[in-house]
Amino acid sequence: MDVYAKQKAAFAARIADGHAAHAYILEGDDGGETRRFALYMASVLLCTGDKPPCGRCASCKKALSGGETLHPDIHLYEPEKNAGFSVETVRSIKKSIYLLPNEGNKKVYILCGAQKMSRSAQNALLKFFEEPPASAAFIICCDRRDALLPTVLSRALLISLGPLHDESLRAYLADRHRAELPERLDAAVRYAQGSIGRAEAFLTPASQEALRAATDFCTLLFEKNGTFSLAAQLLPLSAKRDGFDAFLTFAELCVLDVLHAHTGGPAPLVLEPAATQTYRASSTRRALCFALDAFADARANLAANANGRLTATQLCARLASL
Numbered sequence: 001m002d003v004y005a006k007q008k009a010a011f012a013a014r015i016a017d018g019h020a021a022h023a024y025i026l027e028g029d030d031g032g033e034t035r036r037f038a039l040y041m042a043s044v045l046l047c048t049g050d051k052p053p054c055g056r057c058a059s060c061k062k063a064l065s066g067g068e069t070l071h072p073d074i075h076l077y078e079p080e081k082n083a084g085f086s087v088e089t090v091r092s093i094k095k096s097i098y099l100l101p102n103e104g105n106k107k108v109y110i111l112c113g114a115q116k117m118s119r120s121a122q123n124a125l126l127k128f129f130e131e132p133p134a135s136a137a138f139i140i141c142c143d144r145r146d147a148l149l150p151t152v153l154s155r156a157l158l159i160s161l162g163p164l165h166d167e168s169l170r171a172y173l174a175d176r177h178r179a180e181l182p183e184r185l186d187a188a189v190r191y192a193q194g195s196i197g198r199a200e201a202f203l204t205p206a207s208q209e210a211l212r213a214a215t216d217f218c219t220l221l222f223e224k225n226g227t228f229s230l231a232a233q234l235l236p237l238s239a240k241r242d243g244f245d246a247f248l249t250f251a252e253l254c255v256l257d258v259l260h261a262h263t264g265g266p267a268p269l270v271l272e273p274a275a276t277q278t279y280r281a282s283s284t285r286r287a288l289c290f291a292l293d294a295f296a297d298a299r300a301n302l303a304a305n306a307n308g309r310l311t312a313t314q315l316c317a318r319l320a321s322l
Contacts (some may be wrong), residue, residue, distance in 0.1 A: 001175040003168055003196070004033070004161055007038055011159065014169045015044050015052060022137040022156040023129050028161030030113055031174070031197030034098075037161065038139045039067045042074050045137055059104055059109035072102035085117040090124040096134050097128060101156040122149045129155040143197075145249040163194025174198055186209075187204040191253075207246060211270060213237055214250035218271075222258075223278040227320035230314065237309050238312035245302050252295040257290040287322040294318040 002008070014020075024041065028034040043053040043063035053060045062071035075096065093109060101107050111117070114307070119126070122276055127154065128138070140156060142148060164172070166189050173185045180203065192199035201207055219230050238244045250270055257268035261280040268276050298315045302308065 001172050003164055003172050004037055007159065007161060008037070011041060012044050015166060017224070020045065020137070022132040023156035024140065025114075025145065025148065025153065025156045025158045026141045026161070027145050027158060028141070028143070029195050029197030030115070030141075031071070031200060033196045035110075035112055035162065038110045038112070038141055039063055039074070041139055042071075042110065043079050043291065045106055045108055046071065046073060048102045048104065051072035071102050073107045075107065076112065079113045079116045084303075085111065085114070085121045087124050089116070090121055090128075093125075093128070098133055101135055106135055106137050108139065110141065112141045113143075114140045115142040115144060117148075117151065117169065122152050126151055126155070142322055164196065165194070169194060169196065169199060172196065173203070176200075177203060181258070187270070189277075190267070193202075207250075210243060211250045212275050213247050214254055215271065216307050217247075217251055218254045218279070221319055222282050224282075227316050230316040230320060234312045234316055235309060238308035241302065241308055244312070245299065245310050248295055248299050248302070252292060252299070255288055255291045255295065258283055259285065262288065290322050291319060 009068055026034060026038055026041070028037065040053070040063075043055075043060045045052075046059040046063055047053045047057055048059050049055075049057045053064070055061075056066070059071065063074060068076040070073040075093070077085065077089055077093075089111075095253050097107065097109070099107075111125075125138075126149070128136070132138075140148070140152070140158070145153060145160075149314065169187060169192060170189050173180070173188055177185065184203065188199040188202045191202045202211075219232070220233060237247050253270045257271040257276050258265055258279045260268065261276040262283075268275070271279075294315055298311050301311045301314075
């Protein structure tokens with residue numbers, strides 16, 4: 001199922017009408033679908049057939065099936081884990097940008113996760129936008145446009161994929177995850193709020209494990225089981241930093257679901273509606289706000305590289321006092 005078929009057709013029509021730009025900003029999920037859309041754009045720009053993308057010429061096949069691994073004129077850059085692009089990345093682009101393409105009329109540079117680019121890296125990239133060689137095109141992928149400098153935004157054509165409607169996202173997930181339980185797909189749609197990347201991440205085994213741990217922990221929390229019971233479940237989780245951070249994210253969302261039940265807010269994202277009402281009866285708005293602060297502080301401590309076990313102990317002590 002191609003959920004971005006209309007956007008792809010609009011881009012191909014623009015190129016066919018002779019309105020190609022030297023730089024594009026592709027705003028969408030920081031995930032696989034945005035990357036595939038960028039490769040589709042590259043196939044249109046590099047196609048040697050009569051009606052790009054023809055899907056039959058060598059350039060189209062290489063771009064759509066292998067991207068940079070098969071097409072020598074596609075250069076794809078991704079940030080390292082937990083890091084952004086540096087000025088060195090832009091310098092590496094500079095080494096090749098003024099060389100002639102290998103097979104076609106253009107070289108296509110795709111930068112994924114560009115919201116992680118530093119200001120200095122964006123400013124260095126800006127020089128190519130201001131005086132680009134005719135043989136180069138840029139596709140800058142980001143999950144939100146406001147992460148980019150206004151000067152970068154003003155020199156590129158923006159293509160926004162935007163969030164999907166729940167029905168479209170549900171159909172997409174059902175097509176991609178045919179063995180998945182329907183109720184889990186429904187939960188992924190609620191959690192994702194139109195984002196394919198969030199939905200796909202939600203369905204991973206690691207996320208499901210973190211969600212189960214968070215809902216179990218919230219049961220203990222709202223039943224007022226005390227510091228020892230909370231710590232007994234939480235301390236083993238704190239040994240794995242990534243898993244602990246995912247747990248904290250889901251636990252915070254669980255508490256937020258209960259607070260929304262108090263205030264008449266939106267439907268729950270991760271908890272079952274019946275559970276939110278049960279927890280609502282045994283909580284106060286004031287206590288829930290304190291709990292949200294405690295979870296936020298714990299996540300901030302982890303981001304600052306604090307000790308996981310100590311962070312978990314402090315969190316349990318704060319939550320038990322509510």
